Amino acid sequence: MVKISIEHFHLTYSDGAESLRDITIDIPARAISVFLGPAGGGKSSLLRALNRLNDLADVRSVSGQIRLFGDNGQTIDILDPQTDVVALRRLVSMVFARPVTLPLSIRGNLTYGLEVAGMRQNNLLGEAVERSLQQAALWEEVKDRLDEPAAALSGGQQQRLCLARSLAMQPEVILLDEPTSGLDPISTSKVEASLQEIKNNYTIVLVPHSVQQAARVADHAAFFLQGELIEAAPGPNLFINPTDKRTQDYVEGRFG
Amino acid sequence: MKIFISQLFDKERLITRLIASAGYSAILFVLLIFYFLISEGLPALGEVSLHSLLGTRWYPIEEYYGLLPLISGSLMVTLGATAIAMPIGIGTAVFIAEVAPRWAREILKPLVEVLGGLPSVVLGLIGFLILSPALRVNLNLATGLTAFTGSLLLAAISIPTIISVAEDALDSVPRSYRDAALALGATEWQTIWRVTLPAARSGVLTAGMLGVGRAIGETMTVMMVTGNAPVLANSLRMLFMPARTMTATIAAEMGEVARGSVHYHVLFLIGIGLFMISLVVNVTASAVVFRQRKRSERILS
Amino acid sequence: MNTSQQRNLIQKAGFGMLSVVALLTVLPIVLVVGYIFYQGLPAISFEFLTGLPREGMRAGGILPAIVGTIYLTIGTAIFSVPLGVAAAIYLSEYAQDNLLTRLIRLAIINLAGIPSVVYGLFGLGLFVLFLNFGTSLLAGSLTLSIMTLPVIISTAEEALRAVPQSFRVVSISLGATRWQTIRRIVLPESLPGIITGVILGLERAAGETAPILFTVAAFFLPRLPDSPFDASMALPYHLFVISTQVPGMPLKLQYGTALVLLCFVLGMNLLATTIRSRARAKRQW
Numbered sequence A: 001m002v003k004i005s006i007e008h009f010h011l012t013y014s015d016g017a018e019s020l021r022d023i024t025i026d027i028p029a030r031a032i033s034v035f036l037g038p039a040g041g042g043k044s045s046l047l048r049a050l051n052r053l054n055d056l057a058d059v060r061s062v063s064g065q066i067r068l069f070g071d072n073g074q075t076i077d078i079l080d081p082q083t084d085v086v087a088l089r090r091l092v093s094m095v096f097a098r099p100v101t102l103p104l105s106i107r108g109n110l111t112y113g114l115e116v117a118g119m120r121q122n123n124l125l126g127e128a129v130e131r132s133l134q135q136a137a138l139w140e141e142v143k144d145r146l147d148e149p150a151a152a153l154s155g156g157q158q159q160r161l162c163l164a165r166s167l168a169m170q171p172e173v174i175l176l177d178e179p180t181s182g183l184d185p186i187s188t189s190k191v192e193a194s195l196q197e198i199k200n201n202y203t204i205v206l207v208p209h210s211v212q213q214a215a216r217v218a219d220h221a222a223f224f225l226q227g228e229l230i231e232a233a234p235g236p237n238l239f240i241n242p243t244d245k246r247t248q249d250y251v252e253g254r255f256g
Numbered sequence B: 001m002k003i004f005i006s007q008l009f010d011k012e013r014l015i016t017r018l019i020a021s022a023g024y025s026a027i028l029f030v031l032l033i034f035y036f037l038i039s040e041g042l043p044a045l046g047e048v049s050l051h052s053l054l055g056t057r058w059y060p061i062e063e064y065y066g067l068l069p070l071i072s073g074s075l076m077v078t079l080g081a082t083a084i085a086m087p088i089g090i091g092t093a094v095f096i097a098e099v100a101p102r103w104a105r106e107i108l109k110p111l112v113e114v115l116g117g118l119p120s121v122v123l124g125l126i127g128f129l130i131l132s133p134a135l136r137v138n139l140n141l142a143t144g145l146t147a148f149t150g151s152l153l154l155a156a157i158s159i160p161t162i163i164s165v166a167e168d169a170l171d172s173v174p175r176s177y178r179d180a181a182l183a184l185g186a187t188e189w190q191t192i193w194r195v196t197l198p199a200a201r202s203g204v205l206t207a208g209m210l211g212v213g214r215a216i217g218e219t220m221t222v223m224m225v226t227g228n229a230p231v232l233a234n235s236l237r238m239l240f241m242p243a244r245t246m247t248a249t250i251a252a253e254m255g256e257v258a259r260g261s262v263h264y265h266v267l268f269l270i271g272i273g274l275f276m277i278s279l280v281v282n283v284t285a286s287a288v289v290f291r292q293r294k295r296s297e298r299i300l301s
Numbered sequence C: 001m002n003t004s005q006q007r008n009l010i011q012k013a014g015f016g017m018l019s020v021v022a023l024l025t026v027l028p029i030v031l032v033v034g035y036i037f038y039q040g041l042p043a044i045s046f047e048f049l050t051g052l053p054r055e056g057m058r059a060g061g062i063l064p065a066i067v068g069t070i071y072l073t074i075g076t077a078i079f080s081v082p083l084g085v086a087a088a089i090y091l092s093e094y095a096q097d098n099l100l101t102r103l104i105r106l107a108i109i110n111l112a113g114i115p116s117v118v119y120g121l122f123g124l125g126l127f128v129l130f131l132n133f134g135t136s137l138l139a140g141s142l143t144l145s146i147m148t149l150p151v152i153i154s155t156a157e158e159a160l161r162a163v164p165q166s167f168r169v170v171s172i173s174l175g176a177t178r179w180q181t182i183r184r185i186v187l188p189e190s191l192p193g194i195i196t197g198v199i200l201g202l203e204r205a206a207g208e209t210a211p212i213l214f215t216v217a218a219f220f221l222p223r224l225p226d227s228p229f230d231a232s233m234a235l236p237y238h239l240f241v242i243s244t245q246v247p248g249m250p251l252k253l254q255y256g257t258a259l260v261l262l263c264f265v266l267g268m269n270l271l272a273t274t275i276r277s278r279a280r281a282k283r284q285w
């Protein structure tokens, strides 16, 4: 089943360079899709288009169509200026490369998304806190210090908190942009394990920080090079059996 | 998550409007100030001929409205203040930014801030009670209430402005310039003069301009210590005699004039002059941008 | 003597000269403040602080001036703080880099530079005469508010801009609106900086004389104001009056009044600096 369909998408930043050209790809529901490729390929830009975070960047123009098929049967035209971006961002949540915790307590970080959405019931908020921390494999480590500042956590814990923070809102899609690039191998494997666990309920789009990570987690993979989508294929195929020479060079480590 | 949020949006729109109008209000206030100065001051031009306004006698009781003594008084006091404040202010800024050890900086900066916060009447009091008698005795003057006394105090008032702007300018000179000069064998002293100060010159000049602006607009201090005699300053000697500035004239006389009288209009006309001077000084100064304010942090990626 | 020794000597002399210049700046400040304390302290008594002036201000207390200045400061805060902080929020969080924004910035720079006596003229023209508030606390507070506005706007804007952009992006990515982001994250984080700026702005308002000359100040009014439409005495103006306008004034009273004004202003300054350094030490980013 397709969760997000991207058709003929173009994006140009205000410096005039076309950073994404004619991207057409379907993102399957309840699976991990990875966008990989060398630096500057446009992976982050595409990810940010999916929840309209590009609205905050110096984007000159976008064209094409991106549709999200909601669990309730509704279709959202993501690029439509009329689309309610706040509602969209509650459905499509983002975890960034650098773990940015808000200057609040651990609990405050987790309930933030729900509170701004208007949820006030303490019991529901409490449930969301525990559930999301469990899913991000952080519950045991922080359950006794939920009211401490989030900034006191280690880098790896902070990044899992950021993942939990997205999960707490029960979005339908989670975007992760090199979420483990600053983490040690142990924290990295914890994050990857969480992703494997939650992928049955969420659509996950991941920009991996290495080809190895991509190969480990990808159900579907897409290779981006200088603003173009070179090749997309189900998980292992792209790594074992790439059809394009450039993809092959990249996954075999000849550049990047 | 299904939450009904259109309600939230209306509140958002209202708040955005309110905040935006607060932003625009700054423009409104400048226009209002300008409008009231014009509407109360411009009639003076119809009531007093330009010839009389450019006269050398200010004696409103007998309808002499010559502005030259006031303008020259303001100029003289301000130039005197600038001549004193520029070297001291910039010297201190260089000391704070480039030379002083940490502990000295930590004492100097708050003290300069205190000077900037001293009410002008308090400085005026000290000038009136202590500085001016001392000047009279030491310089053997007929009175200690002179333009020079005003210049000294105005220098004190404009020094904090000069220091803080000049220090910012010096701080914004990239570290690498200095390192390059030092690596080439220049002493720190030579680096300051040949590299850092020249690189910061536009900011340092701005500091001076803003200091002048601060001095020319100061009212209470000069009114208390310059003796308030509206005589034309036509020689350097006049620096050591009583003088009268534009600001002091407004402050001293506005309380006693009838609304709508010629005298009232002329005082507002002087206000227009002061407004224009400050406009020119500050707009010119602000054109010299030495601190990149642009937020260049890219979105997390 | 070789050239390198010579250069070192020049450097030493130069640095010595600069430190003398710096001393020249700060020594008088210390002396003046110390002298006012020395001369003014003997005047401070319970009666001086809480009594009404008597015998043509040559005796008694300065309570009406103290109360007037407190009222004026509060009045100024009521108008200038909400407006100034909102304007700062606009500039830091909403404004795009366009002509209108540049005009606003120009206006603020201009407001900051207008001489205080010109504010006095404006207050007289608009509030006292045109709006018919008379010489009153209200007219004076409004005049001082507009004068204080640029200080509050620029310091508050700086405090807001110091909040890392990443907090805003994260908040927005979690589905917060712009205003929710400001209210829940940006404002709390920048509050100490904003408060510091507000106090520094009010400090300036409290010490100013020229803007209240024609808008509030009463030469001699030995009672407390009881409505915003009352004229009032105020510390800076009172100090001006007793130091230059009334012959035969005891020096002690002049220095005593100067000391009270100084304490008021320096107290605010100290408060602002304390808040600022406390917040800096506590900050996590």
Ligand SMILES: Nc1ncnc2c1ncn2[C@@H]1O[C@H](COP(=O)(O)OP(=O)(O)OP(=O)(O)O)[C@@H](O)[C@H]1O
Residues within 6 Å of the ligand: A013, A014, A015, A019, A037, A038, A039, A040, A041, A042, A043, A044, A045, A046, A057, A058, B298, B299, B301
């Ligand atoms: N906010 C922005 N403003 C202007 N140009 C941008 C911005 N963000 C990205 N770009 C440009 O768009 C192109 C694609 O960048 P993007 O960050 O999407 O690539 P990426 O594939 O995520 O690279 P990386 O692996 O380095 O994260 C680059 O040329 C980049 O310079």
Ligand SMILES: [Mg+2]
Residues within 6 Å of the ligand: A043, A044, A045, A177, B301
């Ligand atoms: Mg990227």
